[in-house]
Each structure stands twice: as C-alpha cells, then as structure tokens.
Amino acid sequence: xxxxxxxxxxxxxxxxxxxxxxxxxxxxxxxxxxxxxxxxxxxxxxxxxxxxxxxxxxxxxxxxxxxxxxxxxxxxxxxxxxxxxxxxxxxxxxxxxxxxxxxxxxxxxxxxxxxxxxxxxxxxxxxxxxxxxxxxxxxxxxxxxxxxxxxxxxxx
Amino acid sequence: xxxxxxxxxxxxxxxxxxxxxxxxxxxxxxxxxxxxxxxxxxxxxxxxxxxxxxxxxxxxxxxxxxxxxxxxxxxxxxxxxxxxxxxxxxxxxxxxxxxxxxxxxxxxxxxxxxxxxxxxxxxxxxxxxxxxxxxxxxxxxxxxxxxxxxxxxxxx
Numbered sequence: 001x002x003x004x005x006x007x008x009x010x011x012x013x014x015x016x017x018x019x020x021x022x023x024x025x026x027x028x029x030x031x032x033x034x035x036x037x038x039x040x041x042x043x044x045x046x047x048x049x050x051x052x053x054x055x056x057x058x059x060x061x062x063x064x065x066x067x068x069x070x071x072x073x074x075x076x077x078x079x080x081x082x083x084x085x086x087x088x089x090x091x092x093x094x095x096x097x098x099x100x101x102x103x104x105x106x107x108x109x110x111x112x113x114x115x116x117x118x119x120x121x122x123x124x125x126x127x128x129x130x131x132x133x134x135x136x137x138x139x140x141x142x143x144x145x146x147x148x149x150x151x152x153x154x155x156x
Numbered sequence: 157x158x159x160x161x162x163x164x165x166x167x168x169x170x171x172x173x174x175x176x177x178x179x180x181x182x183x184x185x186x187x188x189x190x191x192x193x194x195x196x197x198x199x200x201x202x203x204x205x206x207x208x209x210x211x212x213x214x215x216x217x218x219x220x221x222x223x224x225x226x227x228x229x230x231x232x233x234x235x236x237x238x239x240x241x242x243x244x245x246x247x248x249x250x251x252x253x254x255x256x257x258x259x260x261x262x263x264x265x266x267x268x269x270x271x272x273x274x275x276x277x278x279x280x281x282x283x284x285x286x287x288x289x290x291x292x293x294x295x296x297x298x299x300x301x302x303x304x305x306x307x308x309x310x311x312x
Contacts, residue, residue, distance in 0.1 A: 013178075015171035019288075022169075048311075080230075081283040106311055124280035124292070127237040127310065132175075132295050136280070139288050154283065155204070155262055 002032035002098050003141070006062055007134060008055050008105035009040045016131050023138035030145040031092075036062055040105055048107040056110030059102055068096040069118045072103045072133060076120030081154060084121075084140060085147035103133050158188035158254050159297070162218055163290060164211050164261035165196045172287050179294035186301040187248075192218055196261055204263040212266030215258055224252040225274045228259045228289060232276030237310060240277075240296060241303035259289050 011017040020035075027033040038058045045051050063069055068091065079087060091099055101121070102113070106129075109117075123136045146153035167173040176191075183189040194214045201207050219225055224247065235243060247255055257277070258269070262285075265273075279292045302309035 013175065015174040018171040019169065019175070074236075078281050080281045084282060108311075123282060125234050125236045126240060126279060126292075126296055127299070128292065128295055129299075132291060135288060135291060136282075136284065139284055140282055143283070143285075155264075 001092060001096060002034065003027070004067075004098055004100045005033070005035045005134075005137065006038060006059060006100060006102045007035065007130070008038045008059065008103065009130065010037055011131060011134060013131060016135060020134050020138045023135075023142045026142045027138070027145065030149070033141075038062070049110075051105065052107050052110040053112075055105050056113045059104075059109075059113055060116060063100060063116065064098070066096070067098045067100040068094075069116055070099065070101045071109055071113065071117045071120045072101060072123060072137060073109065073120040074122055074125070074127060076122035078122045078125070081140065081143055082147060085144040088141070088144045089148045101137065103130055103137060106130055157248060157252055158190065159183070160223075160254055160256045161189070161191045161290075161293065162194060162215060162256060162258045163191065163286070164194045164215065164259065165286065166193055167287060167290060169287055172291060176290050176294045179291075179298045182298045183294070183301065186305070189297075194218070205266075207261065208263050208266040209268075211261050211263075212269040215260075215265075215269055216272060219256060219272065220254070222252070223254045223256045224250075225272055226255065226257045227265055227269065227273045227276045228257060228279060228293060229265065229276040230278055230281070230283060232278035234278045234281070237296065237299055238303060241300040244297070244300045245304045257293065259286055259293060262286055 024033055024035060040055055043051055043054050143154055180189055196211055199207055199210045299310055
C-alpha cells in the first residue's frame with residue numbers, strides 16, 4: 001500500500017515546502033508516500049466554478065479506478081488525532097493499493113470530484129490557506145503513524 | 157488595544173519561524189501585535205506535571221492583571237473562521253488593553269494557568285505540535301482581520 005497526496009497549485013512559500021518535506025520524509029519511514037503537484041498556473045478564469053471544474057479534470061486524470069480517494073474538505077469528517085490514527089490504521093488493513101488524499105485549490109472541489117470521492121476529511125473547522133493545510137496534513141499523518149506504532153511523539 | 161502571543165519554548169524550526177513572522181507582520185497592519193517567547197530550555201523534569209507547573213509560573217509572570225487571557229487548548233471553544241473573526245471583533249469592542257493568547261508547551265497548561273484564563277480556544281480537534289500550532293494561530297488571526305475588514309483573502 002502507498003499513500004499519495006495530490007495538491008492543487010505549487011507550494012509558493014519555500015518555508016511551507018520545507019516543513020512539508022520534513023514530515024513527508026518522516027512518513028516515508030512507515031510506508032511509501034508520494035506528493036503530486038497539479039500545476040494550475042495556466043488556469044485563469046474569473047469564475048470560481050470554472051476554476052474548480054478545470055482543476056477537477058486535472059485531479060481526476062491522476063486518480064486510477066482502484067484508488068481510495070479522500071478529499072480534505074471542510075464538510076468532511078472531523079477526528080481527533082487518536083481517532084484519525086485509528087482511521088488510517090483501519091484503511092491500511094483494507095486492501096487498497098493506493099490511498100489518495102487531495103488538497104484542492106483556493107475555491108475547493110468540483111461536483112465531479114465530490115462524486116468520485118470515497119471519503120472526506122476535515123482537519124479543522126477553521127479554514128486555512130490551501131498552502132498551510134499542506135503542513136497540517138503532513139504533520140497529522142506523521143503523528144498518526146507515531147500513534148499507531150506507539151512511538152513517543154504524541155502526548156495525550 | 158494590542159494582541160500579545162506568548163509561546164512556550166523557542167521555535168526550533170527556522171521555516172516555522174519564518175512562516176509565523178510573515179503572518180505576524182501582516183497582523184501588525186491591523187493592530188499592534190507582539191510575540192513573547194518563554195525560554196523553557198532549562199526546565200528539565202521527567203514529570204510532565206512539574207514541567208507544566210514551572211512553565212505555568214513563567215507564563216503567569218508575563219500576564220498583567222488587566223490582560224484578557226486566552227489559552228490555545230484542545231478543550232477550548234471551536235469556531236469556524238467566520239465565527240472566530242466575529243469573536244475577535246467583539247473582543248476589540250470591549251475595552252481590553254491587551255488580549256493575550258498563550259500556546260503552551262508539549263504537556264499543556266498547569267491548573268494555575270487554567271484558573272487565571274478568561275477563555276480557551278481550540279483551533280482543531282486534532283493535536284498538532286506546539287510549533288505547528290504557531291503557524292495555525294498566526295494564519296487564522298490574520299484571516300480573522302481580513303474577514304472583519306472584508307478584504308479579499310478568505311473565500312467562503
């Protein structure tokens with residue numbers, strides 16, 4: 001099993017990229033983890049729905065039929081860290097070849113992407129920039145593995 | 157009115173520091189914002205309660221009697237970004253000289269700090285490292301001001 005993270009738009013802040021890379025490296029100790037960046041720099045519409053639609057097409061192109069697709073979405077399920085770790089552990093027990101998390105662009109996901117999704121996950125009821133969400137996702141997935149393995153990173 | 161952020165422990169990752177500083181600079185466009193770092197490097201106990209107690213003493217030393225004290229705490233109140241902006245706006249209408257947010261150390265707050273607190277705020281049901289929480293706090297406070305001022309940063 002591997003985990004893929006698809007993000008829409010390049011990480012523009014070098015520091016954000018660097019923090020994410022540190023956690024991605026740590027996650028790779030537990031299983032194969034890859035990040036795919038969708039370049040949305042040529043998508044220039046004034047209409048948010050059109051942006052979402054075009055980004056949605058690019059997202060769906062990267063998803064294969066057997067991928068288990070989880071959207072990072074504010075309407076998604078909220079977990080605390082222990083519950084999230086249990087959720088990830090349970091996913092690993094199922095026979096998914098690839099679990100694919102997606103962090104959308106500034107306007108969110110198209111209805112086509114929602115229709116394909118297997119699950120939606122909410123990291124916070126607050127909205128964070130889609131750049132900052134990358135840090136939250138990476139730290140929390142790393143934390144989940146330390147909880148699953150009972151390693152001394154997470155304090156109750 | 158000013159806002160102070162007290163954090164326990166130096167920001168060890170240069171990138172985290174850099175991301176926070178960017179948002180602190182932006183917050184300073186709206187009102188006076190200061191960060192105070194409590195050096196906990198000499199606090200070395202195996203007992204988490206002792207660490208919290210000693211850190212608590214250092215926190216309370218920095219708080220003056222008129223400060224409105226808000227702890228970043230997982231048992232705190234959860235808001236979405238609009239609700240948080242309304243909360244901050246309401247605080248600004250009250251006549252607090254200083255609103256003081258505190259991000260605790262790895263083990264949380266002592267009972268003395270809880271006893272002094274005026275409010276508790278939860279940024280996410282998930283636990284994040286107290287370093288990463290600094291980024292969440294800074295981005296969300298900046299976002300709150302852009303929502304209060306109806307500036308084009310936050311997409312509904």
